[in-house]
Amino acid sequence: MKNKTPTIALIGSGLQLSMCASFLAEKLQYLKPTIVAIQLPPDERESHVSFLFPPFAEPAIPLIRRELSEVGLQKITITTPASPSGFAFNFSPYGVVSDAVTFHHAYQVCRQQEADVPSYDSFLAITPPPSPGVVYLRKNVTHEYRHLAVRRGVTYVPSKDVTVVLSEDEKKIFSVQTSTRQVMTADYFIDCSLGGVVMQHLQKKAVLSEQMIPSWSWDYRFGAFEGGPVESELKLERMMVKRIGRLSCGRAEKTYIFGSPDRLCEYFERPWLANCVAIGSGFAEVPELLVDLDQILARQLVTLSWLLGVSSETTHSARYFNMLSMRDFGEAADMVNLLLRGALDQPLELTESNRRRVELFRSSAGTVKENNALISENAWTGLMHAVGYTPRNTNAVTEAIDSRIIINRTKSLLSR
Amino acid sequence: MIQKLMIVGGGTAGWMTAAAFCHLFQDSALQITLIESEAIGTIGVGEATIPHIRYFNERLGISEHEFMRATNATFKLGIEFADWKQIGHSYIHPFGEMGFPTKHAPFYHYWSRAKRLGASLSADEFSLAAQMARLGRFTYPSKKGSGFLSNFSYAFHLDASKYALFLRGLCERNFRNFTRVEGKIEHVRQDSETGDIIGVTLGDGLTLSADFFIDCSGFRSLLLCQTLGANPIDMSEHLPCNSAIAAPTDETYPNVPYSRATAHAAGWQWRIPLRHRTGNGFVYATDFMSDSEAEQLFDGNLGGEKLADLNLIRFQARRMDTSWRKNCVGIGLSGGFLEPLESTSIHLIQAAILKLAELLPGHKDWRAESEQFNREMADLYEKIRDFLVLHYRVTERADSEFWRYIKNMRLPDSLDQKINLLREAGIVDTYQHGLFLEASWALVYFAQGGETAALHHRTCHLTDRELVEQLKNFRDEIANNARGVAPQSELLDQIHEGTVTEQWPQSAMSLYGVFS
Numbered sequence: 034m035k036n037k038t039p040t041i042a043l044i045g046s047g048l049q050l051s052m053c054a055s056f057l058a059e060k061l062q063y064l065k066p067t068i069v070a071i072q073l074p075p076d077e078r079e080s081h082v083s084f085l086f087p088p089f090a091e092p093a094i095p096l097i098r099r100e101l102s103e104v105g106l107q108k109i110t111i112t113t114p115a116s117p118s119g120f121a122f123n124f125s126p127y128g129v130v131s132d133a134v135t136f137h138h139a140y141q142v143c144r145q146q147e148a149d150v151p152s153y154d155s156f157l158a159i160t161p162p163p164s165p166g167v168v169y170l171r172k173n174v175t176h177e178y179r180h181l182a183v184r185r186g187v188t189y190v191p192s193k194d195v196t197v198v199l200s201e202d203e204k205k206i207f208s209v210q211t212s213t214r215q216v217m218t219a220d221y222f223i224d225c226s227l228g229g230v231v232m233q234h235l236q237k238k239a240v241l242s243e244q245m246i247p248s249w250s251w252d253y254r255f256g257a258f259e260g261g262p263v264e265s266e267l268k269l270e271r272m273m274v275k276r277i278g279r280l281s282c283g284r285a286e287k288t289y290i291f292g293s294p295d296r297l298c299e300y301f302e303r304p305w306l307a308n309c310v311a312i313g314s315g316f317a318e319v320p321e322l323l324v325d326l327d328q329i330l331a332r333q334l335v336t337l338s339w340l341l342g343v344s345s346e347t348t349h350s351a352r353y354f355n356m357l358s359m360r361d362f363g364e365a366a367d368m369v370n371l372l373l374r375g376a377l378d379q380p381l382e383l384t385e386s387n388r389r390r391v392e393l394f395r396s397s398a399g400t401v402k403e404n405n406a407l408i409s410e411n412a413w414t415g416l417m418h419a420v421g422y423t424p425r426n427t428n429a430v431t432e433a434i435d436s437r438i439i440i441n442r443t444k445s446l447l448s449r
Numbered sequence: 450m451i452q453k454l455m456i457v458g459g460g461t462a463g464w465m466t467a468a469a470f471c472h473l474f475q476d477s478a479l480q481i482t483l484i485e486s487e488a489i490g491t492i493g494v495g496e497a498t499i500p501h502i503r504y505f506n507e508r509l510g511i512s513e514h515e516f517m518r519a520t521n522a523t524f525k526l527g528i529e530f531a532d533w534k535q536i537g538h539s540y541i542h543p544f545g546e547m548g549f550p551t552k553h554a555p556f557y558h559y560w561s562r563a564k565r566l567g568a569s570l571s572a573d574e575f576s577l578a579a580q581m582a583r584l585g586r587f588t589y590p591s592k593k594g595s596g597f598l599s600n601f602s603y604a605f606h607l608d609a610s611k612y613a614l615f616l617r618g619l620c621e622r623n624f625r626n627f628t629r630v631e632g633k634i635e636h637v638r639q640d641s642e643t644g645d646i647i648g649v650t651l652g653d654g655l656t657l658s659a660d661f662f663i664d665c666s667g668f669r670s671l672l673l674c675q676t677l678g679a680n681p682i683d684m685s686e687h688l689p690c691n692s693a694i695a696a697p698t699d700e701t702y703p704n705v706p707y708s709r710a711t712a713h714a715a716g717w718q719w720r721i722p723l724r725h726r727t728g729n730g731f732v733y734a735t736d737f738m739s740d741s742e743a744e745q746l747f748d749g750n751l752g753g754e755k756l757a758d759l760n761l762i763r764f765q766a767r768r769m770d771t772s773w774r775k776n777c778v779g780i781g782l783s784g785g786f787l788e789p790l791e792s793t794s795i796h797l798i799q800a801a802i803l804k805l806a807e808l809l810p811g812h813k814d815w816r817a818e819s820e821q822f823n824r825e826m827a828d829l830y831e832k833i834r835d836f837l838v839l840h841y842r843v844t845e846r847a848d849s850e851f852w853r854y855i856k857n858m859r860l861p862d863s864l865d866q867k868i869n870l871l872r873e874a875g876i877v878d879t880y881q882h883g884l885f886l887e888a889s890w891a892l893v894y895f896a897q898g899g900e901t902a903a904l905h906h907r908t909c910h911l912t913d914r915e916l917v918e919q920l921k922n923f924r925d926e927i928a929n930n931a932r933g934v935a936p937q938s939e940l941l942d943q944i945h946e947g948t949v950t951e952q953w954p955q956s957a958m959s960l961y962g963v964f965s
Binding site: 061339352401434 | 476807808810814816817818821870878879880903905
């Protein structure tokens with residue numbers, strides 16, 4: 034009993050191409066696929082530092098962790114003009130005090146009644162097991178992934194660009210041609226190139242309203258090591274957001290300037306269409322403030338590895354993949370929207386899902402529960418506190434309990 | 450903050466709600482009143498439960514053995530589905546995982562591949578809970594073991610009316626902030642400006658007021674639907690059964706730790722073995738079977754003498770468009786109803802109580818909270834509906850008008866996508882927040898004869914021969930363990946006689962184990 038051996042053409046550059054190549058080569062190994070990675074010139078981000086935050090623990094990510102385990106990031110701090118506060122991940126919000134009194138509620142009681150409440154992220158340290166993030170140089174990681182991919186049989190074909198040939202009915206990709214006139218046909222074309230150079234022949238991109246995420250440009254600098262712990266920091270000032278990473282090899286600073294008409298929050302509504310699949314940077318563009326497209330790409334790869342090559346029909350697989358991809362993109366965009374709305378001088382509209390989140394949080398410190406969430410409930414609560422939203426109250430059960438009990442139990446979490 | 454909470458209706462939903470809120474607010478000034486009328490009967494939902502009820506009881510500080518004695522309970526390890534795939538076929542949907550996942554893939558991928566290779570292996574053979582159930586054995590999930598010894602859970606068959614009485618006793622005995630009022634509501638009073646409910650007038654003229662109301666009035670939905678105008682969303686297109694006849698019989702099955710749901714020509718029949726009697730019911734669609742036909746078939750299928758007259762219940766699969774409207778929440782049948790094929794009635798009550806307890810704000814503007822509550826409840830209902838319809842749809846049966854209707858009916862989009870994804874790619878579109886997760890979807894789909902075009906390559910680290918051999922060994926190991934367990938009746942006798950140490954595993958809000 035055997036599956037058909039698929040041919041897969043990957044189109045992209047840098048880290049995302051190599052992540053994709055090595056991951057699929059490993060996960061599809063029993064299909065014995067032919068994987069060709071058409072390597073476009075590196076885009077400018079490849080010299081950058083990236084940050085890996087703890088909630089994104091998909092199989093692709095431990096690979097990076099393992100290779101960079103010496104660079105543990107224990108704490109992520111967000112500083113905003115509105116509220117110096119923290120950002121926490123990965124501990125269960127439930128049952129801290131009693132049923133129906135979640136950590137979010139208990140923390141709110143502490144904030145209402147105590148002057149010296151530790152920041153939300155202080156509670157990260159009690160997370161069992163500790164869940165450090167990492168800061169890494171993309172170039173180094175790209176090299177490691179490429180090495181793995183080649184070892185697993187992926188063929189790399191460098192090309193300055195690609196020419197896309199559509200099928201006669203123009204509904205799918207027939208072939209791609211490299212700058213050296215090599216023609217590639219494949220069962221699947223997986224496009225992780227910046228902007229989706231292959232997918233854009235099959236569909237136009239949709240754009241998220243600038244009223245929700247304004248257009249932006251960015252600047253990147255890498256300087257000498259300044260000392261101090263390995264950590265990353267996000268600074269929000271007027272129309273600027275600075276993402277700063279301190280590594281033992283240097284200090285990376287990426288500055289986003291919003292309102293500058295350079296880049297838009299764009300995406301393909303059907304990232305899997307016919308025989309083409311757009312992932313990561315090939316799928317969407319979103320300011321990488323808290324969620325990197327690498328993380329979305331990693332989750333897309335996990336899903337894809339369950340779907341590729343298992344059946345000749347792909348209608349429902351594509352629908353499933355598109356639904357999950359759009360959900361992740363929506364969450365990533367929501368997080369940027371919420372962060373910017375609290376930080377920028379320019380008034381922004383909340384997305385519909387953020388409206389629900391904010392209303393519930395402001396009313397009674399509640400959290401919206403989503404299925405298969407990219408971003409944890411704790412992360413949303415941390416962000417709410419960070420950007421300055423204050424709940425009016427908590428829930429009735431919390432109010433019915435002596436606040437001293439709640440405060441003592443919550444604080445005792447820190448001393449454990 | 451609300452000062453007075455009124456619960457209307459005293460069936461299973463009413464008393465579970467009262468017990469939970471009395472417990473949660475026992476040190477507060479909140480006054481809780483429950484109004485019920487002995488003149489109005491209760492449906493007595495949920496003789497068969499799912500493991501989540503243990504979590505509910507544990508939070509109330511209830512001793513599991515005391516509860517079992519009070520409700521004439523027996524253990525339940527799952528549900529046997531007879532004649533669903535085809536007449537003569539049966540399988541057990543256990544409370545637990547099917548096998549356990551490897552680092553490569555969930556277990557069902559291995560099973561599915563072995564089946565395509567022609568191996569004769571039933572899906573439910575890879576669950577200790579299902580194997581014990583078939584043999585009439587029962588033991589608790591192991592805390593020390595790993596894999597199949599611990600990845601299952603258990604629930605109870607119980608007398609629902611006795612459970613309500615048990616909770617009533619708890620409320621009346623333990624909570625000073627609780628009052629029970631006997632009476633029939635004649636009139637519901639509303640604020641003329643806001644439309645909020647402000648109180649009720651009883652038949653004897655007594656008026657009672659409150660600032661928050663929980664409607665547990667059953668199918669009548671007196672407050673939520675009749676007073677506040679919540680609109681029922683009809684789900685009968687996909688779940689056409691709309692009637693049930695029920696009657697207890699005198700026989701007992703001391704070594705049957707599972708419920709049985711037997712499909713028939715226009716629905717299905719349940720058998721729930723309690724300690725002192727057996728609960729029976731016959732669910733059918735009147736578009737395809739008359740009441741008299743149903744009664745005749747039901748009578749012919751009973752295993753003992755009837756202990757009461759037949760109870761005819763008319764229903765409609767539905768949920769309210771808003772379970773929380775203004776200052777009122779509908780819990781139980783007033784908020785919606787799905788047929789009890791997977792014993793979800795008490796769970797829906799419990800889920801609504803826990804969601805309400807978490808969301809109910811400390812102030813009186815609950816627009817954001819009610820929106821969230823309604824979204825979560827709608828999601829829960831629709832996911833359970835999809836799972837129930839799965840049982841009817843994935844079958845070889847086409848031997849009556851009813852089954853042919855089901856075969857041709859349009860599926861809800863969400864279920865259509867799930868089934869087609871399983872057919873096409875062999876994977877389950879799973880989720881975090883929901884009752885039935887990947888293991889249940891895979892087991893029911895494959896056990897009822899669902900096919901997949903996909904051959905999952907991730908299992909190919911084993912050769913065909915290795916795969917079949919390892920699965921057979923695994924099945925035999927589970928069977929040997931099941932045979933080593935004592936009959937259920939031994940533990941039941943000790944519990945009901947009070948001669949066993951009060952020890953049981955911790956509870957969890959999960960079908961799939963208590964230690965994960």
